[in-house]
Amino acid sequence: MFTPIKIAEGIYSVGCRDWDIRDFHGYSTDEGTTYNAFLVQGEKNILIDTVKSGFGEEMLDNISRILDPKKIDAVISNHTEMDHSGTIPLVMHKIGEDKPLYCSKMGAKNLKSHYKKDYNYQVVGSGETVTLGNRTFSFLETRMLHWPDSMFTYMPDEKILFSSDAFGQHYAGDKFFDDEIGEEIMPHARKYYANILLHFSPLVQALLADVAGMNLDIRMICPDHGIIWRKDPAKIITAYDRWSRQAPAKKALVIFDSMWESTAKMARAITSGIESEDVHVRLMNTRKWHRSDIMTEVLDAGALAVGSPTLNNGIFPVIADVMTYIKGLRPQNKIAAAFGSYGWSGEAVKILNKEFEEMKWDMVSDGVKVLYVPDASDLARCFDLGAVLAKTLKEKLAQ
Amino acid sequence: MDKWECPCGYVYDPEEGDLDNGIEPGTAWEDLPESWVCPLCGAEQEYFEKVD
Numbered sequence: 341m342f343t344p345i346k347i348a349e350g351i352y353s354v355g356c357r358d359w360d361i362r363d364f365h366g367y368s369t370d371e372g373t374t375y376n377a378f379l380v381q382g383e384k385n386i387l388i389d390t391v392k393s394g395f396g397e398e399m400l401d402n403i404s405r406i407l408d409p410k411k412i413d414a415v416i417s418n419h420t421e422m423d424h425s426g427t428i429p430l431v432m433h434k435i436g437e438d439k440p441l442y443c444s445k446m447g448a449k450n451l452k453s454h455y456k457k458d459y460n461y462q463v464v465g466s467g468e469t470v471t472l473g474n475r476t477f478s479f480l481e482t483r484m485l486h487w488p489d490s491m492f493t494y495m496p497d498e499k500i501l502f503s504s505d506a507f508g509q510h511y512a513g514d515k516f517f518d519d520e521i522g523e524e525i526m527p528h529a530r531k532y533y534a535n536i537l538l539h540f541s542p543l544v545q546a547l548l549a550d551v552a553g554m555n556l557d558i559r560m561i562c563p564d565h566g567i568i569w570r571k572d573p574a575k576i577i578t579a580y581d582r583w584s585r586q587a588p589a590k591k592a593l594v595i596f597d598s599m600w601e602s603t604a605k606m607a608r609a610i611t612s613g614i615e616s617e618d619v620h621v622r623l624m625n626t627r628k629w630h631r632s633d634i635m636t637e638v639l640d641a642g643a644l645a646v647g648s649p650t651l652n653n654g655i656f657p658v659i660a661d662v663m664t665y666i667k668g669l670r671p672q673n674k675i676a677a678a679f680g681s682y683g684w685s686g687e688a689v690k691i692l693n694k695e696f697e698e699m700k701w702d703m704v705s706d707g708v709k710v711l712y713v714p715d716a717s718d719l720a721r722c723f724d725l726g727a728v729l730a731k732t733l734k735e736k737l738a739q
Numbered sequence: 740m741d742k743w744e745c746p747c748g749y750v751y752d753p754e755e756g757d758l759d760n761g762i763e764p765g766t767a768w769e770d771l772p773e774s775w776v777c778p779l780c781g782a783e784q785e786y787f788e789k790v791d
Contacts, residue, residue, distance in 0.1 A: 446746065446748075483748035484779065484780055488746040488747050488748065540780075
């Protein structure tokens with residue numbers, strides 16, 4: 341439990357820290373996360389978002405330090421995913437189920453689907469403004485950033501943007517604001533973008549253009565996870581602009597799994613080939629790296645070599661896991677090559693090539709296959725593959 | 740011809756079709772190939788709702 345954090349006059353962060361969570365639906369959260377909820381106190385008391393089921397009592401305790409939770413007059417739900425809506429039933433039960441619940445059109449639909457309740461949904465759309473007591477809230481639908489129901493709530497007088505999952509980070513610690521934590525938060529924000537928002541990058545670009553067009557004066561951004569951006573909200577907006585452009589960096593990844601060290605040897609030779617062309621490279625063994633950390637590196641990598649042995653006529657299960665995950669997040673502007681060792685049938689390289697094709701990645705060749713164990717000439721072919729991959733990337737970056 | 744809306748907010752307008760994915764303007768919802776999915780979020784056609 342933490343003492344509610346005052347973020348502005350009469351506005352408090354009343355959410356919870358989840359210190360223990362390490363697997364957030366398949367995303368590794370090495371430093372836990374927070375479920376942020378915000379209490380706006382005034383002539384009317386408003387709660388913006390809630391917390392994950394199981395943390396409800398803690399949130400109500402936090403609120404109790406400011407006011408009796410029964411005095412909450414309305415709830416705003418920016419996002420219906422269960423880590424933010426999970427305690428809406430508890431809150432509504434506490435404050436009275438007839439109290440207004442503001443959400444987007446898809447928000448009302450999703451809340452009904454989740455909690456099977458006909459609450460007093462007050463559907464709001466982009467550009468709508470609602471005045472509750474002495475406080476004004478305006479809304480901006482942000483469909484598919486990252487769910488159909490997602491929306492932003494903006495308080496024009498206070499100039500605070502409640503951005504639901506956008507601009508969030510999975511980080512639970514003793515710091516609550518960007519100025520307290522400094523640069524240390526950026527890798528968490530980057531990982532969050534790569535794993536949660538990357539596939540909707542074109543929508544992020546459109547949203548940033550919309551927000552710029554509205555000339556919103558944003559003094560503070562309060563996401564639903566992690567720290568609050570109060571010193572320099574433009575910093576995270578600029579980072580989102582950069583990430584959503586998906587501009588490739590002079591950086592390559594060699595992602596692989598191996599059965600009897602043969603594909604691993606190939607991976608190392610490819611890595612040397614890439615480095616011989618002065619391109620930064622990371623060698624990522626999928627048994628050692630979590631898929632979500634690989635994904636974070638994929639975000640700005642310009643080139644990828646993916647290696648898998650052939651197992652039972654297919655690709656290795658862990659490679660399949662990582663490739664399915666990467667594919668779903670639709671990274672763009674990549675140059676790719678496949679490689680792998682095989683015994684009697686070598687389908688893995690072909691399967692990987694097909695995956696690249698479906699993701700519209702540019703392949704530098706058909707890849708390199710090696711029967712059982714690579715010899716010196718096989719490793720030389722791998723080295724060359726790495727060098728070609730790196731050269732192709734450099735040529736692309738020079739254009 | 741009816742327009743159909745995806746849960747993600749994309750609206751299929753038969754008058755415009757979806758040229759990026761090979762759907763000519765004038766293609767009715769009913770005539771879309773089964774393989775056609777939402778160009779924005781990838782949802783399959785069964786999740787779309789008719790726009791009133």
